[in-house]
Amino acid sequence: MTEFWTEGDPIADTAAPDGPIETRWERRKFSAKLVNPANRRKLTVIVVGTGLAGGSAAATLAEAGYHVKSYCYQDSPRRAHSIAAQGGINAAKNYRNDGDSIYRLFYDTVKGGDFRARESNVYRLASVSVNIIDQCVAQGVPFAREYGGLLDNRSFGGTQVSRTFYARGQTGQQLLLGAYQAMERQIGLGNIEMNARHEMLELIIVDGKARGIVVRDMITGEITTEMADAVVLASGGYGNVFFLSTNAKGCNVTASWRAHRKGALFANPCYTQIHPTCIPESGTHQSKLTLMSESLRNDGRVWVPKRAEDCKKPAGEIAEEDRDYYLERIYPSFGNLVPRDIASRAAKNVCDEGRGVGPGGLGVYLDFADAIKRLGRKAVEAKYGNLFEMYQRITGEDPYETPMRIYPAVHYTMGGLWVDYDLQSTIPGLFVVGEANFSDHGANRLGASALMQGLGDGYFVLPTTLGNYLAAGPFEKVAPDHEAVVEARKAVEDRIAKFLSINGDRTVDSFHRELGHIMWEYCGMERTEEGLTKAIGLIRSLREEFWTRVKVPGHGEQLNQNLEKAGRVADFFELAELMCIDALHRRESCGGHFRAESQTPDGEALRHDDQFSYVAAWEYATGEAAKPILHKEQLEFEYVHPSTRSYK
Amino acid sequence: MVTYDVKDISPDASFLEMLDVLNEKLILDGDDPIAFDHDCREGICGMCSMVIDGVAHGPEKATTTCQLHMRHFSDGDVIDVEPWRAAAFPVIKDLVVDRTAFDKIIQAGGYITAPTGAAPEAHATPVPKKDADLAFEAATCIGCGACVAACPNGSSMLFTAAKVAHLGLMPQGQPERDTRVIDMLQAQDDAGFGGCTNMGECAQVCPKGIPLHLIGRLNSDYRKALRNKG
């Protein structure tokens, strides 16, 4: 299969110390070079993105005395999409005395990631998790508490301990506001220069080091070059390549992709988490999908009609014996509580058989009739009232009367820019934190771990490792007319001019929607060699069409939301192709990546640890016909030995 | 005001999706599409901001514009859509306004000073559940600005009060309680928001149902802070 890629030299993470895993982070911290406090204010750091990772990093770096320049595309740093995280944040506090520990959190996360994550990183994540909770409480984050005034915990996503801290269904919001407020304090003190409604469109590399970015002021359209001693990307995930996802409309891959094109390796792009309990599409107008907490599966029963011809009937008219409670049938021991990837794939399978319900046949029922009968309406209301209300608001249907309809949707991307233990990409001086990097979740992320990683990176890891890099600075000032600066700026201007000059007959959204369909169909829950090959062809021809037929109205020197979208979609096209190539090359099923060719006789995911126990880090190859270059980082499992998951 | 015709809108479409459909048509017709702020489209980021038929975020209670669906309107309705109108929120383009003033209020004191790494063990200070729950309720503010848009005085009191209450209810927020309320109110006045006359329109449109009585809390905190300051 070298039609689509070539293989380069293997790579390795040289930043992580070896030896006992428990002390690796301590030893790394000790060996890291320090920056004299007096020198810090002479050092400038650019942070792109203000979510949990970017916000916490910017605040912490500013507190430490660095001069921070922060950028976000929203109108305020408080609106980054971390705000939408519902469930909670894991931490190995063991407040429940239920046998939790840093080691257990580490173990669960490696296993949950289907043995495709680095042990060193995951162990560090588990160990800083306890500090995150302390930090957030000190900031005044109103976590749920028990009557004694101590913090409450709940269990989450298939773990056997209660280690998830939460603030009702709005944990992400509360944590983000904590980071945002810390950030605003630093803005007020003049330590952070905040640039909201600014979008990063290019990375500037001088003498092999990341030294700045090119940004567009989204209000005036002004293009400026911003220089610094280091650049931190905290620009989030790329789920919007599917057009429909639970991501915010503005989430995009542009910052990461521009860095990738300049030499940063992109790791495991095909690892996508698809969440099983989302509200299904209601029509062609659909612009995004809304997630509902997975906790619904604790009491709801999932079913579809046994016969395809029953699908158009109202649910109430389908007799009990004509219903197929397929999760309970296929997975008798876990039933409706199978992990996310399995529940999602099973829903897709029954819909592919023509037994889906609702508009377009893309939905399955999640029925609470039994729970209401068993527990009473009041109890169900107390447990799920807010979720039912949200469902009713969106669909106009009353879930107490008719079963809910649910369908899987793209939720999180585990892949991202490749980073070493120091969170530094393959470009010196370019650090990547949060969902934008690939580091901690392997092929599948556990519930309540995204918030932990974002804050762990931003509050505790990056400030140490970035200091080690900056200790060699301040670096020589880059003149505004430096060749690299001028060239990066010109590239941005040319691209914008190109978008505005095509003046075709199709809107950006129409291309994005079509790209999303291709990705969902062939690079979604189930992937095949044939499908992926086909998808690559479709993406290429659609991309060509995009560059000749897209219509971007208006001009560049104004607020122009279609121009913004055009730039993002153009990058999604390139990313989509790489995702398909990555999915194609990984001829195994693992975590969020299911290859139909690699399954057990009874249809379960089949990993091939002998061949694929590595991180696939892709190098961008220039030129039209160039193929991406695969660099493998072999994964070593010294502590948690790979085993197979089974939920039957 | 310009009137546009929008055809074939599904009742299941959200208000913003209706605008998406309209914009697609405008672009293909060679017209300027309507600029509007939006992002998460699930009612939590606080980006969407329109006054619909005279009501911030439209006719449904406790709902952001992105969660308002077209089934609440009838075929043939003429719907008036306007941006937030307030001096402190200058209009950038069409329905897009600049809400930096809210960030300024937070900068003035809407935080607890807790530098990273300096935090004590989380269980060192228990917080009564009642206080934690009320603090949470206040902290659910999404900073959308509907309160200001709806207030006949153009006041941001509910926004400020929500943050003052959230942090003032937590034991961690006590050391800065007095300076916080004084500085945030000053920042609010400096930003050009109007004064509060307890009209209550803010709480009516608040998509998160921030309770009006938090304003009383702010007033009480303010009085005590002035007294303590001497």
Place this chain on the structure above:
Amino acid sequence: MAVTGILLVLFLFVHMIGNLKIFFGAETFDHYAHWLRTIGSPLLPDGWYLWIQRGVLTFAVVGHIVAATILAKRARQARPVKYAHRPKVQASYAARTMRWGGVIILLFVIYHILDLTTLNLNPHGVHGEVYRNVAEDFAPSRWYVTLFYTLSIVAVGFHLRHGLWSAVRTLGQQTAKGEWIARVSALVISVVLVVGYLSVPFAVLAGLVD
């Protein structure tokens, strides 16, 4: 606003109680009016207390108006461009009519002083004959005076319904339950005052006082 407003409401109460003395007949009422001039005696010379009270009330009224004007001015500055679609009143009409209501009340107070204090506009207009002044004032033929009086008192009622609650809030009332109590109390007090004040002209109209 809250402090001056509360001062004025206290006065309204005392004034209402005085008014109701009209139901005890001309002699009692006129005597009460005379007594007002002698409050504080012999510490203060006759009429001094009344002037002190007038001074305090004027101060409160002026303070109230100044504060209201500042708030109104700030509100106008805070929304330089009005909504094209007139905003729907969702919370309370009483709250939304404070400013115009205040202006109406001010005009009424001026008229009321000219009518029943200085007696310039009173049809009877004899100092000391308070009962007759009132009875002639609200005679059925002068229905427009009664109408204006009624409208003004209703405006006062609306003004207080919001104003009283709002004053309590401004002074720091801060619970949901307290808010309910404050709102209900404000409503009850407003209704009591409106009924109390309106009972006089309507009693005249009905012939109970003549």
